[in-house]
Amino acid sequence: MLRVEKGYSAKRLMAKFPRRNWSLAAVKRLLRKTDATGSANRKTGSGRRRTARTDGNVNVVEELALSQENAPGTHRTVRQIARETGITKSSVNRIIHRDLKLKCFKKEKAQDLTEANKNNNKKQKKLKKSCSESTLKHSVPFIWFTDEKLFHVASPVNCQNDRLYATARTWKKQLSADRLLQKRSTFSKSVMVSVGVSLLGCTNLIFMDPGVKINGSYYRDTLLRQQLLPGICSVSGDFFTFQQDSAPAHRARETVALLSAEIPDFISH
Numbered sequence: 001m002l003r004v005e006k007g008y009s010a011k012r013l014m015a016k017f018p019r020r021n022w023s024l025a026a027v028k029r030l031l032r033k034t035d036a037t038g039s040a041n042r043k044t045g046s047g048r049r050r051t052a053r054t055d056g057n058v059n060v061v062e063e064l065a066l067s068q069e070n071a072p073g074t075h076r077t078v079r080q081i082a083r084e085t086g087i088t089k090s091s092v093n094r095i096i097h098r099d100l101k102l103k104c105f106k107k108e109k110a111q112d113l114t115e116a117n118k119n120n121n122k123k124q125k126k127l128k129k130s131c132s133e134s135t136l137k138h139s140v141p142f143i144w145f146t147d148e149k150l151f152h153v154a155s156p157v158n159c160q161n162d163r164l165y166a167t168a169r170t171w172k173k174q175l176s177a178d179r180l181l182q183k184r185s186t187f188s189k190s191v192m193v194s195v196g197v198s199l200l201g202c203t204n205l206i207f208m209d210p211g212v213k214i215n216g217s218y219y220r221d222t223l224l225r226q227q228l229l230p231g232i233c234s235v236s237g238d239f240f241t242f243q244q245d246s247a248p249a250h251r252a253r254e255t256v257a258l259l260s261a262e263i264p265d266f267i268s269h
Contacts, residue, residue: 003031052091053099060085061095065102141199143241143267144232148214148223154188196228198240203231216252224255229263243267 002008008016010027034040064076064084078096082089096102113121164179172180192208206227212218232240242259244250246269259266 003034052087053095057085057087057091058095058099061087061092062100065096065100139241142236142239143243144196144198144236145243146194146196146203146228147245148192148194148208148247150190150192152188152190154184194223194228196232198232198236201235203228203235206231214247214249216249216255219249219252220255220258224258239264241265241267245269 002013002016010024010031013027013031014020014022014024030040037043061081064081067073067075076084078089078092081087081092085092087095111117162182164175166175189210191210192212192214194206194208196203206223208214214223232242240263242263242265249255251269256266256268260268
């Protein structure tokens with residue numbers, strides 16, 4: 001508007017807008033285009049011709065970027081498409097987003113269920129189906145689950161976030177090795193903890209002695225009889241349902257026989 005109505009020159013426009021990071025050559029080139037065409041818009045078909053985003057390349061990228069029908073996971077990544085077709089990664093990205101207008105979704109991590117997992121789920125559904133909703137509603141608070149966990153005393157350190165800063169013009173070889181190395185012991189100290197939990201509450205944390213191996217006899221005689229079962233009875237009373245995972249010490253025959261005989265209700269593995 002300033003050029004058309006007031007006849008501003010390139011230098012006068014730059015003086016009018018000193019904060020703009022314009023170059024004199026660019027302003028002159030724009031004014032010449034405005035004087036010749038009456039507009040600063042680019043003409044249709046102007047500019048460098050497309051050499052990568054052609055119709056043929058778009059079709060090829062579409063076939064590789066999308067998984068085949070009834071075959072999930074058969075698509076190629078941007079890097080693989082660029083390697084196979086010879087198209088640059090930036091051009092592949094432009095084709096995917098601008099020409100094909102594909103939407104990218106991030107995958108979530110999930111556990112791959114084995115046949116044993118599926119059978120376990122079937123057992124749980126069958127168990128739930130065998131109980132009425134009212135029975136489940138009143139019995140769920142009395143279901144106790146117990147397990148053991150090994151905790152390492154030495155916390156893990158991410159070297160990406162643990163940096164050493166020195167003054168400028170300091171060479172790495174001038175620093176002592178103790179300042180540059182992230183040392184850890186060969187065998188870090190650890191502690192084994194066991195606990196039982198339910199909707200009614202939880203037992204006290206049970207700390208095992210260092211170096212103790214959790215085998216069937218230790219689990220039955222020390223953990224169950226002396227710690228876990230008395231702790232559960234103190235919270236839940238005489239009625240409760242006990243369950244555990246399929247660890248070797250948990251599914252041992254003597255352990256299953258003990259639980260089946262001495263507690264009110266037991267869900268086996």
